[in-house]
Structure formats: C-alpha cells, structure tokens
Amino acid sequence: MEDASTETIDFSSLPKEKFRGDDYLWQWKGFWFRQPFLQAAQDVLNHYKPLPTDTVLASYPKTGTTWLKALLYSIINRSSRNSILTNHPHMLVPTLEMQLYGPKTGSFDSFAGTANSSARILATHLPYQVFSGTINSTDCRVVYITRNPKDTLVSSWHFYPKSKEVKDPWSLEDAVEKFSKGIANCGPYYDHVLGYWKESLERPNKVFFITYEELKSETKIHVKRLAEFLGCPFDDGDGKEEDAVLDDIVSNCSFEKLSNYEANKSDDGHVGWLKFPLSAFFRQGGMGDHKNYLTTEMIEHIDKITEEKFHASGFLYGI
Numbered sequence: 001m002e003d004a005s006t007e008t009i010d011f012s013s014l015p016k017e018k019f020r021g022d023d024y025l026w027q028w029k030g031f032w033f034r035q036p037f038l039q040a041a042q043d044v045l046n047h048y049k050p051l052p053t054d055t056v057l058a059s060y061p062k063t064g065t066t067w068l069k070a071l072l073y074s075i076i077n078r079s080s081r082n083s084i085l086t087n088h089p090h091m092l093v094p095t096l097e098m099q100l101y102g103p104k105t106g107s108f109d110s111f112a113g114t115a116n117s118s119a120r121i122l123a124t125h126l127p128y129q130v131f132s133g134t135i136n137s138t139d140c141r142v143v144y145i146t147r148n149p150k151d152t153l154v155s156s157w158h159f160y161p162k163s164k165e166v167k168d169p170w171s172l173e174d175a176v177e178k179f180s181k182g183i184a185n186c187g188p189y190y191d192h193v194l195g196y197w198k199e200s201l202e203r204p205n206k207v208f209f210i211t212y213e214e215l216k217s218e219t220k221i222h223v224k225r226l227a228e229f230l231g232c233p234f235d236d237g238d239g240k241e242e243d244a245v246l247d248d249i250v251s252n253c254s255f256e257k258l259s260n261y262e263a264n265k266s267d268d269g270h271v272g273w274l275k276f277p278l279s280a281f282f283r284q285g286g287m288g289d290h291k292n293y294l295t296t297e298m299i300e301h302i303d304k305i306t307e308e309k310f311h312a313s314g315f316l317y318g319i
Contacts (some may be wrong), residue, residue, distance in 0.1 A: 021168030040102025130194030150290035190309035
C-alpha cells in the first residue's frame with residue numbers, strides 16, 4: 001500500500017457538534033464526520049488511486065452495506081465464493097477510510113477482496129460530493145445502496161451504543177433530532193443519497209444505484225443485474241450450473257446464514273479503528289422495522305423531511 005500519512009487538519013476551524021455521549025462530529029465539505037473518519041478520509045482523497053477494474057461499494061452507514069459486501073464478493077469471486085462462510089464480509093471487502101487508510105490499517109494484500117489487483121472490491125461511506133474527483137478519475141464501477149430513512153435511523157440508533165468506546169445511553173428522541181438535522185457520521189443522509197442517485201442517472205453504466213428494499217424483495221433478480229453491471233453475468237441460456245451458483249450465492253449471503261457463521265458472531269474483533277464488535281454488524285431489522293420504535297409524530301416528522309429532500313428532487317422514495 002502507498003504511504004498514506006495523514007495530513008494535519010485544523011479541527012479548530014471546523015464547525016463542531018456533539019453526536020452522542022462524548023462523541024463529536026466535525027463539518028467538512030458540507031458533511032459531518034467523526035475525527036478518525038475525517039483524518040482517514042483525507043488520506044483516501046490524497047492517496048487512493050482507483051484502478052479502472054476496481055469495484056467501489058458506496059453507502060451511507062447502516063443501509064445494507066455488510067450484506068451487499070457479501071453479495072459482491074460472491075458474485076465477482078465465484079470460484080472462491082464459499083470464503084464468505086469463514087470470513088466476515090468486512091474482511092473480504094475492506095472499507096477505504098476504516099481499514100486501508102488512516103491509523104492502524106492494513107494493506108491491500110491483506111484482504112482477499114483486494115489482493116487480486118485485477119478485481120479489487122472496496123467500500124466507502126464517503127459522500128459523492130466529497131469523493132467524486134477520485135472515483136471519476138478512472139472508469140471504476142460504483143455500486144450504491146440506500147435504505148428507507150426511517151429504517152436507517154433506527155438501525156443506527158441500535159448500532160452506535162454497541163461501540164466499545166462510548167457507553168452512554170442514546171435516547172431515541174436524540175437520535176431522531178440528530179438525524180433530522182443531518183448531524184451523523186457522513187450525514188446529512190439525504191444529501192449523501194442524492195449525490196449518488198443523481199450521478200447514477202447521469203452515468204448508469206458507471207454507477208449502479210439500488211435500494212435495500214429492492215434487493216430484499218427480489219434478491220435473485222438484482223444479483224443477476226449486479227453481475228451484468230460488473231461484467232460477469234450469469235448464463236442466460238440453459239446453464240443449470242450457473243443457476244445453481246446464483247441460488248448458492250443468494251442462499252449463503254442470506255441474513256439467516258450470514259449471522260450464524262462463526263466469523264460473524266465474534267464480540268472481540270473489530271473493523272479497523274472502528275471499535276465495534278464484528279457481531280454488531282448483524283441485526284435482524286427488516287423492512288419497516290421503524291414502526292416498532294418510532295412514534296407517529298416521529299414518522300410524520302421524518303416523512304416531511306423526506307418529501308422536502310427526496311420528492312422535491314424527483315426521487316420518489318422513503319415514505
């Protein structure tokens with residue numbers, strides 16, 4: 001890996017907001033970031049040189065990233081797709097700003113999804129508005145996944161308290177307020193989604209945009225679409241063997257199976273500098289899970305923002 005020494009960032013000059021507990025966020029280029037994430041992001045922008053053959057999975061946190069990592073790895077690496085049975089998806093498809101750049105990171109050669117330079121699979125939570133100069137410098141492919149804003153919010157509310165660093169309780173009311181104001185790591189959520197959505201309309205051959213709900217409802221159909229987009233389609237003829245491979249990938253990457261593999265049940269390991277146990281990335285939330293937690297007033301409040309942000313932009317989604 002290239003030398004990715006972090007440039008000095010003058011945090012005192014950036015707007016700062018409390019996130020939760022003793023965790024703070026700094027605003028940079030219109031988005032909010034935790035300090036280690038921002039430092040690593042600077043390294044990514046300065047040193048990551050995408051190859052034309054790279055596949056970059058981009059997403060806002062808690063929108064289905066872990067599942068899609070498993071699917072992408074299995075689609076591209078069909079001969080070794082069973083690696084997903086013994087390796088955490090984040091160890092097969094590393095996140096640039098958490099595992100490859102910044103402090104205490106590994107090398108490209110240490111991750112199965114990046115060791116082969118002819119078919120590297122990488123992930124990022126960086127917004128398109130921040131990352132566009134880098135990913136537009138080559139013909140690398142970008143796959144973006146998003147999820148209903150209310151389910152994303154609830155998933156984040158469950159996830160962040162599992163951190164090994166911040167043990168303070170996080171009220172749902174506070175989580176809703178922060179989400180609504182866009183004060184979350186890599187937030188605002190709406191701006192993050194719209195950045196990649198608009199680019200997918202401009203360049204559909206470069207950016208594959210999909211929602212968690214689409215992928216969940218018709219997994220096999222969209223796995224086939226992904227394979228075609230990635231240049232490794234499944235046989236459309238009478239290839240029973242390829243049909244069996246497709247079924248195998250969908251089955252092995254299902255939540256029920258992924259969450260029960262030993263590699264994904266660990267409470268000890270963590271992803272780069274992100275101090276969350278590996279098991280924290282698997283929670284059975286499902287579509288519409290927000291209805292089990294959010295009040296009617298909270299739902300109406302977020303739906304109003306969704307109308308103002310998404311629907312007014314022509315993206316009819318999220319309500």
